[in-house]
Amino acid sequence: MAGGKGSRFWPMSTTDFPKQFLDILGCGRTLLQLTMDRFQGICPPENIWVVTSGSYANIVKQQLPEIQDDHILSEPCRRNTAPCIAYVSWKIKKNYPKANLVITPSDHLVLNTTEFQRLIGSALSYTEASDAIVTIGLRPNRPETGYGYIEADTTRPAVSNKEIFRVDAFKEKPDLATARKYIEKDYYFWNSGIFVWNVNTIVNSIRVYAPNIANVFERLLPYFFTEKEQEMVDKEFPLCENISIDYAVMEKAEEIFVMPASIGWSDLGTWSSLQDNMDKDHDGNVMIGDNIQMYESRNCMVHTTEERKVVIQGLDGYIVAEKNNTLLICRIAEEQRIRDFAE
Numbered sequence: 245m246a247g248g249k250g251s252r253f254w255p256m257s258t259t260d261f262p263k264q265f266l267d268i269l270g271c272g273r274t275l276l277q278l279t280m281d282r283f284q285g286i287c288p289p290e291n292i293w294v295v296t297s298g299s300y301a302n303i304v305k306q307q308l309p310e311i312q313d314d315h316i317l318s319e320p321c322r323r324n325t326a327p328c329i330a331y332v333s334w335k336i337k338k339n340y341p342k343a344n345l346v347i348t349p350s351d352h353l354v355l356n357t358t359e360f361q362r363l364i365g366s367a368l369s370y371t372e373a374s375d376a377i378v379t380i381g382l383r384p385n386r387p388e389t390g391y392g393y394i395e396a397d398t399t400r401p402a403v404s405n406k407e408i409f410r411v412d413a414f415k416e417k418p419d420l421a422t423a424r425k426y427i428e429k430d431y432y433f434w435n436s437g438i439f440v441w442n443v444n445t446i447v448n449s450i451r452v453y454a455p456n457i458a459n460v461f462e463r464l465l466p467y468f469f470t471e472k473e474q475e476m477v478d479k480e481f482p483l484c485e486n487i488s489i490d491y492a493v494m495e496k497a498e499e500i501f502v503m504p505a506s507i508g509w510s511d512l513g514t515w516s517s518l519q520d521n522m523d524k525d526h527d528g529n530v531m532i533g534d535n536i537q538m539y540e541s542r543n544c545m546v547h548t549t550e551e552r553k554v555v556i557q558g559l560d561g562y563i564v565a566e567k568n569n570t571l572l573i574c575r576i577a578e579e580q581r582i583r584d585f586a587e
Contacts (some may be wrong), residue, residue: 245295245325245328245348245349245350245552246264246294246295246296246300246304246328246350246351247295247297247319247322247328247349248262248349248351249262249322250286251277251282252513252514253266253268253318253413253512253514253518254490254572255514255565255566255567255568255570255571255572256547256565256567258269260271260299260367261303262300262351263275263351264276264279264350264351265300265303265307267425267549268512268518268547269353269522269532270444270532270547270549272331272535274362275306275350275351275352275353275512276294276304276306276307276350277307277308277357277451278354278386279348279349279351280292280308281357282357282360282515283346283353283361283364284361284367285344285361286346286361286364286365286478288496288506289310289311290312292308292311292315292334293311293315293316293317293332293335294308294311294315294316294317294350295317295319295328295329295331295332296316296317296318296319297318297322298318298319298320301316301318303563304316305307306378306464309424310427311571315470316331316563317331317333317477318474318476318477319336319481320478320481320482321481321484322486323481323482323486323487323490324487324488324489324493325407325437325482325490326450326454326457326484326485326487326488326489326491327451327457327460327481327484327485327487329347329439329446329469329488329489330447330450330454330457330458330461330484331449331461331477332368332463333345333443333446333450333482334447334461334462334464334468335468336387336443336449336522336557337471338446338465338468338469339442340351340443341443341444342440342442342443342444342446342479343370343442343443344368344440344442345370345439345440345441345442345443345445345446346364346367346368346438346439346440347438347439347440347441347489348437348438348439349438349511350435351511351512352436352509352510352511352512352550353438353508353509353510353511353512353518354436354507354508355507355508355509356416356506357506357507357509357520358503358542359506359507360368360505360507361406362440363380363503363505363507364380364440364461366405366407366503367380367408367488368439368440369405370402370404370405370408370440370501371440371441371442372442372504373404373446374378374404374498374499374500375442375444375445375448376402376408376441376496376499376500377439377440377441377445377449377493377497377499377500377501377562378408378439378440378441378444378501378502378503379394379411379435379436379438379439379440379500379501379502379503380438380439380440380502380503380505380507381394381396381433381434381435381436381502381503381504381535382433382434382436382437382504382505382506382507382509383433383434383504383505384427384432384433384434384504386427386496387420387423387424387426387427388434388550389417389419389420390417390437390513391417391434391435391511392414392415392416392434392510393415393418393423393426393432393433393434393435393489394411394413394414394415394432394433394434394435395410395411395412395413395414395415395431395432395433396412396502396504397409397412398409398430398431398504399546402418402501407503407504408501408502408503409501409502409503409504410500410501410502411500411501411502413503414490414494414495415434417433429469433502433504434462435490435510436505437511439489440503444559445499446450446493449490449493450493452497453492453493453497454485454487454492454493455484456484457484457485457487457492460481460484462475463480464477464480467503484521508521512518513567515545515547515563515579515581516545516576516579517577517578518530518545518547519545521561525538526542527542527543528542528543528544529541529542529543529544530544530546532546532547532548532549533546533547533548533549534549534556535548535552535553535554536548537553537554537555537556538554538556538557539555539557539558540557541556541557541559541560541562542560542561543560543561543576544559544560544561544562544563544564544576545558545563545564545565545576546564547563547564547565548564548565548566550566550567554564561575561576561577562574562575562576563575563576563579
């Protein structure tokens with residue numbers, strides 16, 4: 245899924261060029277490319293599909309030239325994750341009725357790719373032989389209020405896979421007091437938004453729990469893989485309800501399971517979330533760029549990759565970031581307010 249506007253890494257990201265298409269980590273690969281890299285050994289390039297905004301389709305083609313053109317699906321408008329997932333699922337099912345699917349955002353960070361690949365392979369084996377929906381749940385390490393949570397019954401693992409447990413409930417993003425209560429228990433997990441299922445399971449689930457969305461794609465089914473596909477998608481897709489897959493299906497379906505994971509994950513929603521997940525110097529600074537010098541500065545997030553020398557002295561808890569002749573310097577705690585003001 246690569247259609248989000250993802251402009252929270254201002255000034256690097258904008259609504260015209262969101263974060264999934266940027267080299268946020270300074271490693272020479274964008275978040276979209278890193279997402280594809282994670283599936284090496286799990287899924288060949290010819291089996292990768294990307295759903296994105298029509299305005300981003302050319303960027304996807306440039307960054308992932310190995311993907312077939314008809315595997316890049318263009319949404320004419322944003323309708324959240326349920327219609328996005330329905331689109332790709334109905335299209336895949338038409339030609340590959342026994343496909344086993346992994347749905348993943350394109351703008352997340354996963355540091356432990358080896359463990360990620362092992363878990364995904366295990367989950368795929370489970371969903372191939374069942375009608376289960378499996379979500380990857382991250383073991384929380386702090387009382388995070390920016391993520392939804394999954395409550396699981398960890399007393400009884402699945403018979404055929406001891407790493408998978410039944411989901412009792414999905415929890416909305418909590419306040420701080422509630423988040424602290426969650427992390428005191430060993431059966432609450434962050435909701436990663438990564439799902440594993442076979443194509444028949446998700447299509448049938450959408451038919452049952454989101455019939456209006458299902459009806460749109462049933463009407464579109466005859467046009468998939470034809471010259472009229474985009475024309476008809478542009479006409480029908482806007483009729484879909486604007487709703488997430490969590491609300492549309494996950495909170496209603498019965499065969500929902502979670503696979504707990506520790507994979508160095510973050511949804512990279514803010515500069516501070518990037519700072520939390522990167523290696524720091526002895527003063528707690530994160531520096532992404534080739535020519536940065538820090539003096540008497542602590543707990544800063546510096547992202548300056550445009551080949552100029554950057555010298556910083558006397559800052560504590562600041563973001564310093566540049567892109568396209570725009571320079572941001574602000575307190576980490578104030579990044580949301582400053583970004584809204586600047587944009």
